Amino acid sequence: MKTLKFNLLVLFAGISGFASSQCPDITCPADSVHLTSSCDAVINYAVPVGVDTCSSITATFSYTGSEQTWVVPAGVTSITVDAYGAQGGANWVSNNNFGGHTQATISVTPGTTIYIYVGQQPNGITGGWNGGGNGEGAGQGGGGATDIRIGGNTLNDRIIVAGGGGGAGYWSSEHVIGGVGGGLIGGYGSRTDYATSPGGEPGTQSGSGNGTCVSLNNPVCTGGFGYGGAPSSCGCEGYGGGGGWYGGAGSGNCRGGGGGSSYTDPAATNVLHEQGVRTGNGELTISYPNSSNVVTSLIAGLSSGSTYPIGTTTMTYQAEITNIDTAWCSFTVTVIDTVSPSISAPANVEHCGSSPVSNIAPIATDNCSYTVNYTISGATTGSGSDDVSGTAFNSGVSTIWYYISDASNNMDSASFTVTVTDLPTVTLDNFTVSSICTYNAPIALPSGSPASGVYSGSGVSGGMFDPSISGIGTIQVYYTYTDSGTGCSNSDSSQIIVDECLGLEIVNNTDLITIYPNPTDNKVQINLPEVVTESNWYLYTTTGKLIKTGMASESFQLDITNEDSGIYLFSIQIENIHHVYRIMKK
Numbered sequence: 332m333k334t335l336k337f338n339l340l341v342l343f344a345g346i347s348g349f350a351s352s353q354c355p356d357i358t359c360p361a362d363s364v365h366l367t368s369s370c371d372a373v374i375n376y377a378v379p380v381g382v383d384t385c386s387s388i389t390a391t392f393s394y395t396g397s398e399q400t401w402v403v404p405a406g407v408t409s410i411t412v413d414a415y416g417a418q419g420g421a422n423w424v425s426n427n428n429f430g431g432h433t434q435a436t437i438s439v440t441p442g443t444t445i446y447i448y449v450g451q452q453p454n455g456i457t458g459g460w461n462g463g464g465n466g467e468g469a470g471q472g473g474g475g476a477t478d479i480r481i482g483g484n485t486l487n488d489r490i491i492v493a494g495g496g497g498g499a500g501y502w503s504s505e506h507v508i509g510g511v512g513g514g515l516i517g518g519y520g521s522r523t524d525y526a527t528s529p530g531g532e533p534g535t536q537s538g539s540g541n542g543t544c545v546s547l548n549n550p551v552c553t554g555g556f557g558y559g560g561a562p563s564s565c566g567c568e569g570y571g572g573g574g575g576w577y578g579g580a581g582s583g584n585c586r587g588g589g590g591g592s593s594y595t596d597p598a599a600t601n602v603l604h605e606q607g608v609r610t611g612n613g614e615l616t617i618s619y620p621n622s623s624n625v626v627t628s629l630i631a632g633l634s635s636g637s638t639y640p641i642g643t644t645t646m647t648y649q650a651e652i653t654n655i656d657t658a659w660c661s662f663t664v665t666v667i668d669t670v671s672p673s674i675s676a677p678a679n680v681e682h683c684g685s686s687p688v689s690n691i692a693p694i695a696t697d698n699c700s701y702t703v704n705y706t707i708s709g710a711t712t713g714s715g716s717d718d719v720s721g722t723a724f725n726s727g728v729s730t731i732w733y734y735i736s737d738a739s740n741n742m743d744s745a746s747f748t749v750t751v752t753d754l755p756t757v758t759l760d761n762f763t764v765s766s767i768c769t770y771n772a773p774i775a776l777p778s779g780s781p782a783s784g785v786y787s788g789s790g791v792s793g794g795m796f797d798p799s800i801s802g803i804g805t806i807q808v809y810y811t812y813t814d815s816g817t818g819c820s821n822s823d824s825s826q827i828i829v830d831e832c833l834g835l836e837i838v839n840n841t842d843l844i845t846i847y848p849n850p851t852d853n854k855v856q857i858n859l860p861e862v863v864t865e866s867n868w869y870l871y872t873t874t875g876k877l878i879k880t881g882m883a884s885e886s887f888q889l890d891i892t893n894e895d896s897g898i899y900l901f902s903i904q905i906e907n908i909h910h911v912y913r914i915m916k917k
Contacts, residue, residue: 431513
C-alpha cells in the first residue's frame with residue numbers, strides 16, 4: 332500500500348500565508364491474495380475513506396459506572412487519546428490526591444470496537460469504580476483508573492491507562508496525604524510527611540508496593556494488576572490505593588493510600604504522562620481526523636464487490652479537499668487460479684523421409700485460458716497454441732516437449748519422439764525398345780537398388796515389359812522399393828521409348844480374326860482363323876494390367892461381364908505376328 336500527497340500552493344504577489352498544508356490523508360487496505368477454482372472471483376474489501384488531518388473531531392466519555400464503547404469510523408487509522416484517572420476519595424477539601432493524565436497517539440483499524448472505562452472518585456470507604464481500593468472506618472477509598480481496551484475487555488487488553496489517586500483525608504488536625512495518580516510510578520501516601528509517617532506505596536509498571544497496617548511496609552495492604560490495595564483491621568482510619576496499570580497500596584493507621592500508575596502500549600507515539608492533574612471523576616477523550624469535507628473516489632481499478640479476473644489488479648483511491656490538497660493510496664488484489672492445466676502428447680511417431688509430419692497435435696485442457704509452448708530436442712522452435720504438425724524433422728530421433736501454463740503460472744508438460752528414417756536409394760535407368768521388339772522382356776534392374784522392388788506403369792506386369800500393351804511413344808515406368816526393416820518406401824521412374832517395332836501390329840479387325848459384338852456389355856465372340864493351331868492370348872487394361880489369359884486353338888467366347896466399362900486390349904500371336912485388338916466394354 333502506498334500513500335502520496337500533493338500540495339497546491341496558492342501564491343499571490345506581495346501576499347504571503349496562502350500556502351496550504353498537507354491536510355488530506357488516506358490509507359488503503361493491505362494487498363490481498365485470493366484463491367479460486369474458477370476464472371475470476373468476487374472480491375470485497377474495506378473501502379478507504381479520506382480524512383482531513385487539519386480538522387479533528389473529539390469524542391468525550393465521562394464516568395458512567397459501566398463499560399462504554401466506540402467504533403473507529405471509516406478512514407480513521409490513527410487516534411489521539413487523553414485519559415484522566417479519578418481523584419481518590421477525600422474527607423478534606425484541601426486534599427490534592429488528584430488523578431493522572433495520559434496522552435498518546437495509537438494506530439487503529441476502521442470498524443474496530445474500543446472499550447472505554449472511566450474511573451470514579453469515591454465518596455466513602457468503597458473504592459472508586461475501575462480499580463480503586465476500599466478504605467476502612469472513617470477513611471476513604473482510592474480513585475478508579477481510566478483506560479481503553481482493544482481486542483477484548485479484560486485488564487490484559489488495556490492499551491492506555493491513566494492512574495487514579497490514593498484515598499486522602501484529615502485526622503486529628505493532621506493531613507492524611509493520598510498519593511497522586513499517574514506517571515509510570517504513582518505518588519506515595521503518607522500522613523503529614525512520608526519520611527516520618529509513610530503510608531501506601533505507589534503502583535509501578537511491574538507491581539504494587541506495601542502499605543502500613545500496624546507495622547510499616549506491610550504487604551497485607553498491597554494492590555495488584557489493575558486494582559488498588561485495601562486496609563482491613565489496621566487500626567485508626569484506612570485509605571484505599573488508587574487504581575491503575577498496577578494499583579497503589581492501601582494503608583491503615585490514618586495514613587493515605589498510594590497512587591496508581593499509568594501505562595501506554597509500546598507502539599504508541601506522542602506519549603505524555605502527568606501526575607495529579609484531575610479532580611473529581613475521570614474522563615477520556617478521543618480525537619480523530621474529520622472526513623466530512625473530504626471527497627474520496629476510486630480513480631483506478633475495480634470497486635469492492637466486483638468480479639476480479641485472474642492476476643493482479645491495482646486499486647488507487649484519491650482523497651481530495653477542494654482547492655487545497657490531494658492524497659492517494661494504492662493496493663493490489665491478486666486472484667490465483669488453483670486448477671492446473673493438463674497437456675498430453677501424441678504417441679511416438681515413426682516417419683520415413685524428410686517430408687513434413689502431420690497429425691501430431693497435443694491435447695490441452697484447462698478451466699481458463701492457457702498458453703502452449705514447445706521445444707524440439709532442447710531448442711525452442713515455436714510457441715503459442717499451434718502444434719508442431721507440418722514440421723520437417725531431421726534424420727534420427729527428435730524429442731518434442733510441450734509446456735502448458737495459465738495466468739496463475741500453473742503448469743504441466745508432456746513429451747514424445749519423432750524418429751525419421753532416410754528413404755532407401757532407388758535409381759531406375761531409361762532405356763529404349765526399338766527395332767525387333769521383344770515381348771515380355773525384363774526391365775533393367777535399377778542401378779544400386781535392391782532387387783525386391785515393385786514395377787508399375789503402362790505395359791508393365793511384374794518385372795516384365797510388353798511394348799504391345801504400352802503402345803508406341805514415351806512410357807513412364809516406376810520402380811518402388813520398401814525396406815522390410817524400417818517399412819520405408821522409395822521409388823524412381825524411367826522413360827521407356829517405344830519405337831515402331833518390327834512385327835508389331837495394333838489393329839481393330841482383320842480378315843484373320845473377328846470380334847463381335849464390339850462394343851459389348853458382357854461377352855464377345857472371338858473367331859480365330861484356321862491357321863491358329865494353339866496360341867496364348869491375353870487381355871490387358873490400357874494401363875498394362877493383365878486381367879485374363881488363356882490358350883486358344885479355335886473360336887471362343889470371352890466373358891468381360893464383371894469388368895469395368897472402358898477399353899481393353901486383346902493380344903494373340905498368329906504366325907509370329909503379335910496382333911492386338913481393342914474391345915470396348917459398355
